[in-house]
Amino acid sequence: MTDPIYTALTLSTVISYQNCLEWSDDGQLCVLTKSAVYILTPNHGIALSTPPDVMAPIDDQSSAKPLGWYKTMIDMSSLPMRAWAELSDSWGTLSLGSLDVAVQAVTCSPSGLSSHGRCVLAVLNTNMEVTLWEGTKNHLRGEWNMIENVTDHLVDTVTFNGPNHEEGVARQEKVLNAQATCIAWSAQPDFGMSPSLLLDASLLAMGNRGGSVTLRRFSRSHDQSGEPATTAVARLEICERWITQLAWSKWVASGANKCTTILAYAMSDGGIGLLQVSQTLEAAVPLDAFVDDYNVKRHVRVDVEQLREFAVPPDKRGITALKWVDVPGRNPILVSSKAGTIHLYSLPPSPFPPMHSPAHWYGSRSLLIQIQRSSAGSSSLAPVSGLFYARDRDALLLSLSDGSVHAILGFSSEPTWDPVPTSSSPSSSTTAMVIDEGEQGDSSTSGNTTTANLGSGNTPTVKDTTITRSSDMPITSGILTKSSRSFFVRAYQHTSPGGLSMPDYMDVNRTDGFVPYDSCGTVAWIYEVSRPTDFSYKHEAKHSCVLLVTPFWSADDQWVMTMVEEKMDKTGNGMRCATRVAPVHLLRGIFLQLADTTRFDRLCRALLNILDHDIQEDPSTAVTIPEWTKSYSEEIKIHLRKSLATHFFGWGSLLRIRMKLALADGCWKLCQDAEMRNECGRVASAQLTAISHRVLRVLVRHLTAIVTTLSPVDVPFVLRVVVQSLLPGSPLDLSSEAQALSDKVNAMTAIEPGGIGLHEICPACRVEVPLQDITQATCLKGHTWTRCSVTSFILSTAMVRTCIGCNRKALLPPSQSSPDESVNDSWTPVAARSWVVKELLEAVDRCLFCGNTFVRIV
Known part of the structure; x- marks a missing residue:
């Protein structure tokens, strides 16, 4: 079966420098061209109602959700x-x-x-x-x-x-x-x-x-x-x-x-x-x-x-590439390149004592690049256009600008090129050459080269739920280069005018960028067709390059499940909170693998077991907010905003539930079986409820701490929080804390049941809308309105922002509205014209439920 090309996107531009691709922590791919920076965002994990700007797959019949891209750019030519x-x-x-x-x-x-x-x-x-x-x-x-x-x-x-x-x-x-x-x-x-x-x-x-x-x-x-x-x-x-x-x-x-x-x-x-x-x-x-x-x-x-x-x-x-490679369980390795050689350097274990093992080498290594002939422009002296570490293979993959792809195997223990070739090996014409420049530790396991699985065996039927493992074929520079050339030939035929032309040996797929799309063998890379023997001038307007997203090997089901378990692991989410990497970036590779319908059918049950496990941990019960003893001032507004943001987005366990919710929602959308779809919905609903209760508990404890600074204008919102905390299904401790807050507010301020802003009015028919559901509001005449995911107010204004991960909407914070909008707040609900609500909206710069960023569509 032919491997799919998830994207073959043509960009009419000039690539002037190597290493032109880079991922951001928001999950956006930056493409560096001569006069602009293209910013491309894959649609995996994105739930906006607006479709992607471009979709260009080739032979991708197995994906339930083909890869599309949102596209924008930074024009540098006018500066x-x-x-x-x-x-x-x-x-x-x-x-x-x-x-x-x-x-x-x-x-x-x-x-x-x-x-x-x-x-x-x-x-x-x-x-x-x-x-x-x-x-x-x-x-x-x-x-x-x-x-x-x-x-x-x-x-x-x-x-x-x-x-x-x-x-x-x-x-x-x-x-x-x-x-x-x-x-x-x-x-x-x-x-x-x-x-x-x-x-x-x-x-x-x-x-x-x-x-x-x-x-x-x-x-x-x-x-x-x-x-x-x-x-x-x-x-x-x-x-x-x-x-x-x-x-x-x-x-x-x-x-x-x-x-x-x-x-x-x-x-x-x-x-x-x-x-x-x-x-x-x-x-x-x-x-x-x-x-x-x-x-x-x-x-x-x-x-x-x-x-x-x-x-x-x-x-x-001259140095043509420089990058640190993080290898779990050891010091990072510095990879650099010069014409014809790759240099590796690892610090001795003294700076970071825990990161060392006798099986790990340190010091300096140099490896001579071996030519991989795929076109007339093949050369071992070509500059490196991208590199990354494939953990499941313990291999460093690097691409040269001549279109060849090379693999350094045993990267963490004993770096070398391809394994010793046999007569039937596809790369039998290459030999490995290593120059040892530095000191090496006791490498008792240096002969063990980690190899994982390439390609799958017999394809199971759609209903087969057995988790599979692939065969143990190693990756080599020869295999990777042939795969790269094969993808180039197919993309060339697809993107060329008429789709009938075929590249020959004289056509070089000059590669200028090479980055991983996921940790399962899928790579994003960009090339331009060139002919070294053609010396005629080519105007910049005639230049075009093609961005490809292709699988260089097929990850087995077990490795995909390992990736899911690691993303949901407790130990790593504290670090992810500190670095603030967007969940859509962390889960991108998983969503790509699960888009394969046959793989998803095999893994759905195992995924739900992971997502439904260990959801009871609640760090919000340990949140202690000291009582504010001063009067109302600008100081309390700053402290409240900072504290809310810290407790909403600083807990690793809360981020873990948000990522589980995002994955459960994705499974619900992909699932075709009615029974499994209901099970996905049940898991997602449990996680959604868990997040809501944790957010409400943080709000209740902050409002209790500042209760002495509240004015009558602030009371309606406080009572809304109390009502939400008393809804059926709320934990008893949360309900009791909310009731205690209500008692304190009642003791301070006389509140009428029909006070202004306490009850909402339907914007269409002016009928009262009861607060019975925090996601949507329905009046007695059947008009339905979306509620703000942060404050629960009815959204009847265009001054909203939309989460890219789950499509939930929230009111704009004052700092993101125009000067006229921030001064004239008539577009906000009456009960939202409180300083507490404004600071809450400012504190929430990401979705409270999935942790992704907002966009303003209107």
Whole structure:
């Protein structure tokens, strides 16, 4: 059976740099082209009523939900270009990239940094300028705006007031330090707090022509404070050469409230050095706050140390790729490439003592790339266009720009190329060559190369529910290259005009990006057809590339179930809360695998057993909110918003239930059997109820703590929370707490049963609507209205936002409405014109039920 091509999307653009694909923590794929950054979002896990912008599958008959993409872009062609010559007339500061400005690099911030709670993109162009961008109303299909030109703030330090003859070399050095050559954004460190702090401690690293590295911190509240979006926290003078590439390793706990990472930097002479960056969360000053009041500027200390050892010594050959690879159970491995060679480096176990095993190697390794002939342009000297680690195979997959795909097997224990070939091996013409450059630990199991399963055996019938395992065929560079070429030929026939032309040996599938779509062998990669023997000029308008999403091997059912269990595991969700990775990004690969109808039928029962297990854990019962003893002020509004956001999105167990709900909803939509569909609905309903009760308990305890600051305007909303907590099926302890809150409010304020805002009126017929269901409202005449998923008010206005993961809607917070809308709040329900409701809406920047981000469609 022919493997499907999930996507073969043609983009009429020019790819000017390698490694042009990168996933964001919001689950969006950034495609780097010459004049724009395309932002593509797969529809797996997305439940919006609007269909995807593009769908381009080939031979994908087995998918119940074909892969589609939402599409938008950041146009960089209209940005004004900086004239560096106005700052310095030195030859050393000359910018050749200004002759034809193109986008050179893009890096994505962790999720939750933008004003809408999403990712921020940093974009570097060939004129050595860095800009920051964020999505506004709709980050899937709408406009992205520039929020800061970082280079402007760097240039401000260059300005001199004295005459030119007094500036000399000092001006040139400052200009060189303002000319960025590479960028990389770190992940969020996890300081081990519970609930996790919603604290932005990520760092944007920038290398420059002056040989220094600057670490900058993004501030989400820059709009209100009037400060720059990023501020410098550290700067190190490294060398007298250009810094050409940067790569962050993962953060590792290295002490109490302390995290450490390694920042690798490549220099123009071919050397790679290391910086050890540590962040320490210092004790917060006790304040009258509901949660620990940490401020990243005052309470997070950054320490940077330059390590003496070179990961790769300089040899005058340029670095073409640089990336840290995280391997479970050991120190991360730094992968770099030069023409014809792959270099591996692993730190000795001293910096991270727990991350070491005698079976793991450390030090330096070099592997000579072996040519895989698939076209006239095949070469072992081609630059690396992408790489990633396949954990189920313990293999590092990397793609070269000539279209070949290579696999380093036994990556964590004994890295080598393909296994020893046999006479019948598809890659019998290749040999493995390894140069051992460094020290190696006691590798008693170095001969054991982990191989997993490729391809499946006999396809079971639709009704077969036996979980299958695939055969034990290893992956090799020869097999992967042939698969890549086969996918290219099929896509070429499908996307070419008329669909009749066939590529020949002279046509090269020049690959410029190669990233995993999931952890089960599916890869997203992009190519452009080229003919090295054709020297005729090709205008930019005639260039086109094709984005492919293809399975290089078939994951077995057991591995898919392992992925589900790991995503639902208790131990990992605390870290995911700290990093704020969107559930739609975490579950994307699972949704792709379950879209196969035959696989889903086999796994549905086992999936429900996992989703229905261990749902009783409730951290909200341990939430303690101290009573507010002061009067109402702006201070309490800030503390309430921060505390609500922390308790809504900082608990790993709550994130776990949200991910279970998202997966159960997905199973319900895919299930064709009526009995199993009802079972999926039952599981999803149980998780939905569990989330609602946890959210209500957090609200009740916060409202109880601030009850003395409430005014008559705030009371209707408080009573709505009380009514919801007393609905049938609510836990007894929640109902008793809500009743106690009601008694306190009644003792403070005289409340009439028909008070303004306490009961809602149907917007259509003006008939009273009882609060009996928190998801929808139905009046006595049968008019049905959707309720706000945050406040439960009837939604009869266009000022709403929609969750991309479950399509639930919520009222807009005041900060996201226009100035006229925020001043004139007549569009909001009467009972919603309370400062408590406004702070609640501001605190909820993600869906309370599935944890995904919102978009504003209207």
